[in-house]
Amino acid sequence: MKKLINNPQDVVRESLEGLALAHPDLVRVSFNPVYVVRRDAPVRGKVGVVSGGGSGHEPMHGGYVGRGMLDAAVPGAVFTSPTPDQIEAATRDADGGAGVLHIIKNYTGDILNFEMAAELCQMQGIDTEAVVINDDVAVENSLYTAGRRGVGATVLAEKICGAAAERGMPLKELAALCRRVNENSRSMGMALTSCTVPAAGKPTFTLGDDEMEMGIGIHGEPGRERMPVEGAREIVARMTEAILADLRLPSGHSAIAVVNGLGGTPLLELYLLYRELQRLLEARGVVIARRLVGNYITSLEMAGCSITLLHADEEALDLWDDPVVTPGLRWGA
Amino acid sequence: MKKLINNPQDVVRESLEGLALAHPDLVRVSFNPVYVVRRDAPVRGKVGVVSGGGSGHEPMHGGYVGRGMLDAAVPGAVFTSPTPDQIEAATRDADGGAGVLHIIKNYTGDILNFEMAAELCQMQGIDTEAVVINDDVAVENSLYTAGRRGVGATVLAEKICGAAAERGMPLKELAALCRRVNENSRSMGMALTSCTVPAAGKPTFTLGDDEMEMGIGIHGEPGRERMPVEGAREIVARMTEAILADLRLPSGHSAIAVVNGLGGTPLLELYLLYRELQRLLEARGVVIARRLVGNYITSLEMAGCSITLLHADEEALDLWDDPVVTPGLRWGA
Amino acid sequence: MAVDRASVIAWLNELARVYSANCGLLTELDSAIGDADHGASMERGFLAVQADIPKLPEAIGPLFKAVAATLIRTVGGASGPLYGTFFLRAGAVCPDKPALDAHDVLALFRAGVEGIVARGKASPGDKTMVDALTPALAAMNPEAGVAAMLEAAAEAAAAGMKATIPLVARKGRASYLGPRSVGHQDPGATSAWMLIRAAADQWRAA
Amino acid sequence: MAVDRASVIAWLNELARVYSANCGLLTELDSAIGDADHGASMERGFLAVQADIPKLPEAIGPLFKAVAATLIRTVGGASGPLYGTFFLRAGAVCPDKPALDAHDVLALFRAGVEGIVARGKASPGDKTMVDALTPALAAMNPEAGVAAMLEAAAEAAAAGMKATIPLVARKGRASYLGPRSVGHQDPGATSAWMLIRAAADQWRAA
Numbered sequence A, B: 001m002k003k004l005i006n007n008p009q010d011v012v013r014e015s016l017e018g019l020a021l022a023h024p025d026l027v028r029v030s031f032n033p034v035y036v037v038r039r040d041a042p043v044r045g046k047v048g049v050v051s052g053g054g055s056g057h058e059p060m061h062g063g064y065v066g067r068g069m070l071d072a073a074v075p076g077a078v079f080t081s082p083t084p085d086q087i088e089a090a091t092r093d094a095d096g097g098a099g100v101l102h103i104i105k106n107y108t109g110d111i112l113n114f115e116m117a118a119e120l121c122q123m124q125g126i127d128t129e130a131v132v133i134n135d136d137v138a139v140e141n142s143l144y145t146a147g148r149r150g151v152g153a154t155v156l157a158e159k160i161c162g163a164a165a166e167r168g169m170p171l172k173e174l175a176a177l178c179r180r181v182n183e184n185s186r187s188m189g190m191a192l193t194s195c196t197v198p199a200a201g202k203p204t205f206t207l208g209d210d211e212m213e214m215g216i217g218i219h220g221e222p223g224r225e226r227m228p229v230e231g232a233r234e235i236v237a238r239m240t241e242a243i244l245a246d247l248r249l250p251s252g253h254s255a256i257a258v259v260n261g262l263g264g265t266p267l268l269e270l271y272l273l274y275r276e277l278q279r280l281l282e283a284r285g286v287v288i289a290r291r292l293v294g295n296y297i298t299s300l301e302m303a304g305c306s307i308t309l310l311h312a313d314e315e316a317l318d319l320w321d322d323p324v325v326t327p328g329l330r331w332g333a
Numbered sequence C, D: 001m002a003v004d005r006a007s008v009i010a011w012l013n014e015l016a017r018v019y020s021a022n023c024g025l026l027t028e029l030d031s032a033i034g035d036a037d038h039g040a041s042m043e044r045g046f047l048a049v050q051a052d053i054p055k056l057p058e059a060i061g062p063l064f065k066a067v068a069a070t071l072i073r074t075v076g077g078a079s080g081p082l083y084g085t086f087f088l089r090a091g092a093v094c095p096d097k098p099a100l101d102a103h104d105v106l107a108l109f110r111a112g113v114e115g116i117v118a119r120g121k122a123s124p125g126d127k128t129m130v131d132a133l134t135p136a137l138a139a140m141n142p143e144a145g146v147a148a149m150l151e152a153a154a155e156a157a158a159a160g161m162k163a164t165i166p167l168v169a170r171k172g173r174a175s176y177l178g179p180r181s182v183g184h185q186d187p188g189a190t191s192a193w194m195l196i197r198a199a200a201d202q203w204r205a206a
């Protein structure tokens, strides 16, 4: 394992120290317990928006803390959900008196830890609502699994709900909005190479020189199918078809699209993938009204990509355009 | 070679098509000859700022086109300087009547092609000034070499000169400012893995499981020394010492720092490196007044990093803070 | 003989040792059908518990609750809340006496395992830690005494753990794999077996 | 016999073939001490020249200038302007006649090589294409006739190319390597040798 780190055990803490040093104008970082919070939190009267999960997906979530997006982010160890005490402390710090929305990716660990945290918050009279993001079509959503995983839609939900909270939307409405964003979003990912968890010291899996993993998870969980590598056009088509098989996105309607790198994919390739995606959707009459192209929800150094589509109404587009001032996403200010 | 592309020969064009499709509000892309230009170019009365070079370093340069930074960028084939006709056409399109600044990285090919382009421009009565960026301390600046390479300082020069041009600075002054930025900047890079040029189809070099290349170039040119991998702290110290041996940056003074990923390094690691850098500079009494942490000048999918330091005066900091609205760098608007 | 505070501490120390020693193994199992963190998570949690030993309460019930709090605070992931709940529920049913007899031990294991099932909602056969814990519990006969009871439990846990290999996962991260989860031993079932094995080893004399 | 337009076209076709066939080799050489693009660049340039053949001017001088323009427009990097300048200068000194004799051929190679030196400012021994081109030029004796003159030139170019192996690079990208450039053959010297070798092969009958 070659990584630009000191000790595997210190990676998350030292990286968060770097985040705090680099963006003192945007965020504060608490270390005991660990969480990232908006410089000016809590914002009086505003609903707090909090998310969290294992580390290794940067800029998600710590890079999305700031005006117009998250009030706090709770990072766990690499690929390990954070613990209830962290979530509780972050929630307390993010609560401006109007309650706090928890945006949770659908993994057993995330759900259990956020659940326990919510119980702790309730005991202190903090109103919380939990919304579980489960947009990954790579995984069957059946009674016999833990359900679909939460991936790229999390970024969209954090941006859109962050904007709505900033405008003053109350907690219950915000949770409903978040659920709508989730219901109207689907994602699919693929990998060319594995990631290496620092503490594990070796790649989570290995792929042959001509193999790819279709439907990979953002924690290096194996995907739907291991198959021969294909060209960008075929890969984008495969992922987009899987998404559209599960998401109503009729001709003439608008989408917000994320073409996301998993950490080891050059931007040169991501823009090329975006070209393929837009051409494909245009052929179906779908307009990509807004988009992100870059590394937004990663899996350490994994080479690969994911596509997320949100069937967007006017409200979503309008909230999308609101100012956002975070280390990882910034416009309008 | 596994890459998210269609044909190796089409990579640059298809990626630029993606850039154009993704950012129609910011840039236009010409394909014959190939260059990227600000949506609203030429800006009447403003000096045009144009840069260019081989592709494979995204977001540089095409991602830096927009208000407050470049008027045009000229991408060549992967790692291959663009040709004079491209540069000339881009310069013409960027000329608002006040002349055009060429920001050139110090590579033989870039110099020769920009020289020939400048001759063509002169024949058409377009005033150009050329500034050559040569900030890479990995390479000895002796009479017996092509001189130091141009790397990270290019991003700083493009941002700062872009802001000054926006404020109305005339061409000669702008060129002088660009030279000052270059003279006050130094960089150093290192690699953990090689990049793979799409047309070459295999890695440019190979490193052992416990080797790193110190002083790597952004085209995968071998560096100063191949050596055993070290921890982040030692690596940052090694690079920073090399920079400070060549750059006067006295205690009490301010710097703009770039902690840059080469394309395959997770943001988690880059923030960790930033922590090491700030601690090291703090110990020397140097204040990092502004910084970038992320992928700003890359080398395809190479894992590794570079550090750039600019000894910044008030003018540089002030121009740094001006609004910038490009696909790759955005604030203040 | 019975399980006194010193035996409990010996068990916790042994768990810290076992999870450290098997960190690589658990991570390897988790790499195949999960996300390669189970080893580091278990090690981190039980090293934290070990570090807490000097500060642990005297009475065994509160002691287990303190262990639970430490696990919940340091492990994270799916296994943090699950093992945390195990010790929380075990602590809650622990009688207030200096040493536990076989009936007490059975009661606290039962409460712990039921807690895990209540939290995680996994059934036997879902390819989780429950597949080691449920047969272990079923194999516990307090009439045989602590040592024999736990030895039987550890053997049943081992069998349950191995029986996860042919299963299709239906809970947790491995469930995303569907049929591709077949042929791999569940990491959580493995750490659960180690939990019981360590008790059996440490409480042989009890 | 002399070099007529058909011979020139045959040379250009052969260059397109040679650079395509040796794209991998040139890139491999450039990987060792450069940036792994020399093969693709030369192939791209001379395939573009080949595609232009139907539209090339009749007279050899203007024809070479058109080739120069195509190379300058399609190659890029260091070699684009350098080889472009070669053909530009060669075209400029080309006499306006349907076929070139040995003196004409020498004159145009001299002008071309001088153009490369003027553009790139490399001296012999700097480990560049100049190390193949300068000895080639020195070996050209027009009294021997075109075929023998170019055969000698190609052999001298080959020797010059091989002689770059022990050199420390002082120009171009390889110069960044300092002493680490020793032991590698210069990619540009190799493509320059191919340029002359192809002329010698195609103009044997001239």
Ligand SMILES: Nc1ncnc2c1ncn2[C@@H]1O[C@H](COP(=O)(O)OP(=O)(O)O)[C@@H](O)[C@H]1O
Residues within 6 Å of the ligand: A079, A080, A081, A107, A108, A109, A110, C030, C034, C035, C037, C038, C041, C076, C077, C078, C079, C080, C082, C116, C119, C120, C121, C122, C127, C128, C129, C130, C171, C172, C173, C186, C187, C188, C189
């Ligand atoms: N719902 C559940 N009920 C019981 N055990 C579960 C459940 N979900 C997961 N597990 C157990 O947790 C183990 C994984 O733990 P760990 O790797 O620490 O968590 P994560 O999956 O969050 O990375 C699995 O091997 C499985 O035994």
Ligand SMILES: Nc1ncnc2c1ncn2[C@@H]1O[C@H](COP(=O)(O)OP(=O)(O)O)[C@@H](O)[C@H]1O
Residues within 6 Å of the ligand: B079, B080, B081, B107, B108, B109, B110, D030, D034, D035, D037, D038, D041, D076, D077, D078, D079, D080, D082, D116, D119, D120, D121, D122, D127, D128, D129, D130, D171, D172, D173, D186, D187, D188, D189
């Ligand atoms: N100043 C120079 N004068 C003559 N030849 C040069 C000079 N600089 C570089 N070269 C030649 O160019 C070759 C590299 O060409 P190429 O790989 O196409 O360009 P780049 O270095 O821009 O990638 C070198 O091998 C060398 O022979």
Ligand SMILES: [Mg+2]
Residues within 6 Å of the ligand: A054, A079, A080, A081, A109, C035, C037, C077, C078
């Ligand atoms: Mg995990």
Ligand SMILES: [Mg+2]
Residues within 6 Å of the ligand: B054, B079, B080, B081, B109, D035, D037, D077, D078
């Ligand atoms: Mg090149």
Ligand SMILES: [Mg+2]
Residues within 6 Å of the ligand: C030, C034, C035, C036, C037, C038, C077, C173
């Ligand atoms: Mg796990």
Ligand SMILES: [Mg+2]
Residues within 6 Å of the ligand: D030, D034, D035, D036, D037, D038, D077, D173
């Ligand atoms: Mg080259």
